[in-house]
Ligand SMILES: [Zn+2]
């Protein structure tokens with residue numbers, strides 16, 4: 014635990030990639046394989062579900078710290094993070110421990126699920142007494158299921174590659190799918206030759222960067238394949254050993270959520286993997302994404318919702334064919350084979366080819382892009398002809414060329430503190446637009462400002478609070494922000510009658526006065542145009 | 544029957560003695576606990592402070608100010624009110640003000656801490672009926688570790704930066720914190736430089752007889768200086784400014800009690816946080832309050848409400864006192880005001896129209 018807590022601290026205290034990789038490499042090179050396997054598991058964001066109710070955890074911590082409940086509450090308010098608050102309030106450790114990470118996870122963390130409360134409490138309290146603040150913090154994060162650290166999977170993979178000499182793309186693939194952290198697992202992923210056992214394992218998704226600079230800088234348009242960029246759930250549909258697996262980009266197995274696609278997979282030849290987008294789709298047309306959210310929200314998928322919001326797979330690419338990894342084959346080959354697959358299975362109505370959009374020039378494509386909103390797409394994907402299907406987010410071969418977001422000038426009217434590292438600052442804002450002479454709440458936004466701007470807005474809020482409602486403050490309406498968002502639609506659940514998708518602060522309009530902000534009327538006109 | 548000291552629009556006022564303690568507006572007569580800007584306001588007609596506070600105060604409120612120094616522990620009368628100054632252990636010259644009239648004793652502590660600090664006289668408990676305490680870090684999450692461990696951490700950080708070829712830029716408030724850090728670190732590791740605002744106070748500390756390791760003014764260092772071996776002390780307002788660029792690749796750190804919370808460090812985009820404070824931590828506040836034997840405790844700064852409630856639950860008559868003192872602010876007064884990079888005494892502050 015000591016080494017893992019030190020690794021956490023090292024990763025937490027730097028934003029520099031090479032320093033993070035150095036810390037990871039040093040860690041992997043020095044700990045036993047059983048620890049390394051668990052560390053990888055946690056670092057790439059896999060975590061046990063919450064093992065203990067927060068209420069009980071707090072109750073035991075408060076008793077151990079010998080403080081009243083209300084003082085715990087005040088402390089939590091100041092820290093903004095439960096695991097950290099507990100680690101700061103507990104008395105200094107009485108012993109120390111050299112026990113390794115896999116002991117703590119396998120003998121003390123996972124069994125929490127089965128133990129009764131008395132045993133859980135005793136185990137936790139003795140753990141706390143043997144750990145310093147850093148270790149306790151990491152430990153509390155693990156038991157509350159909230160462990161997170163600023164490394165991407167690709168950094169972890171690079172460090173593992175440095176330690177083992179195995180190619181990073183191979184490692185990334187081996188880390189996909191279902192696996193349990195163990196010595197065998199660790200040895201298997203670092204093996205030079207692989208005997209892959211996991212039948213469900215998906216391939217890492219190839220992700221695109223947004224286009225930088227003018228579009229014609231990409232050169233001759235005939236070297237590129239353009240496709241509409243859809244906004245659904247990116248997924249991989251896999252058929253192996255007569256079973257179907259549907260994986261989300263977040264590496265969640267979601268087969269059961271989409272019975273239509275499970276049936277579709279049953280029609281694929283043995284050894285097939287297709288990359289695509291799940292979209293709510295009816296009568297040859299996509300439905301608004303809000304419909305999909307309705308469906309995702311259901312615990313049980315009854316016949317009604319399946320009939321109301323059926324889905325299709327919009328097929329983008331082919332990754333495996335006849336049991337062979339075909340990602341290195343040129344785009345044209347993969348595309349041609351994908352077309353065969355789609356035409357053989359499209360009678361189900363559950364698979365649609367993402368058709369290439371052919372135009373003679375970038376100018377024509379730019380004109381066509383103006384239809385994006387009307388077509389319910391986000392813009393274009395541009396794929397270089399002849400390119401292979403790569404791992405993760407890479408520049409060069411794939412680009413996304415999204416349409417400009419909507420933008421509206423709105424006035425800050427409510428604020429509340431953020432979570433985690435933003436808990437002691439007012440970072441969550443509600444913005445209003447004019448409806449006659451009053452400002453009606455229109456959208457909430459949390460992101461888009463620099464730390465410096467957040468500090469200034471925070472100071473403004475503290476000085477200009479009108480009223481407090483619990484954590485929420487109403488604020489003198491003086492600051493104007495340009496909000497950007499991706500979609501807009503009518504909503505009976507919002508006071509303004511409007512719901513927007515992915516709102517964020519594009520700019521702080523210090524040049525504008527509140528009276529310059531937009532009106533509900535002009536915003537309604539956007540819906541009409543959408 | 545009004546209290547011996549009361550808050551009015553200008554500050555904490557003693558009507559019987561016709562003087563203020565730490566006023567936040569210019570007044571005819573001010574007794575000042577210490578020279579931090581939230582306690583020592585410029586423009587008063589007459590100041591009274593502890594003897595070691597005198598030079599620092601002068602640098603803050605203007606060289607031609609009327610300042611009367613008094614040694615710690617010496618009693619004197621102002622309009623029949625008996626007054627004495629006692630060490631608060633906060634920064635050089637910081638004092639608790641003991642005020643006695645008709646047998647009633649008040650102590651105004653200003654800011655204080657209990658940890659040892661070679662740059663100022665240690666805190667001394669004073670028995671009283673009413674104790675005015677700060678509460679900057681008035682929550683049990685604030686507990687300071689051993690100063691020797693923090694010093695070892697700072698030394699290790701400096702050395703490891705040297706190994707990776709980075710200059711070590713340590714942000715610390717220029718009055719008090721910077722000197723305390725200086726006295727704690729190991730000067731054998733490499734050369735130490737200061738921002739002008741820090742150097743100015745280093746000089747005053749040395750003139751007052753406080754031993755500090757040798758430092759150089761960063762602004763007059765030759766162009767060829769190898770910064771990668773250096774430790775540079777700067778006020779927090781220099782963070783993110785162009786002033787930092789001259790040092791090339793840097794590792795930044797901030798010495799502050801707020802660094803105890805992970806979120807505050809991350810929000811500032813600082814590489815390292817060292818928990819070093821001039822203020823009492825939670826156990827320190829409780830210990831100091833207990834030692835006064837006060838029946839009544841008035842709480843200023845920071846986390847007033849939790850401390851008041853805790854004291855009341857533990858059988859004391861405690862109340863919050865509304866003042867304008869900031870304490871060691873996370874986004875504090877000192878950090879918001881860019882300090883000029885000049886080691887020379889400041890010009891006299893301008894009186895705004
Ligand atoms: Zn102070």
Ligand SMILES: [Zn+2]
Pocket residue numbers: 579581582653654677844868869870871
């Ligand atoms: Zn103060």
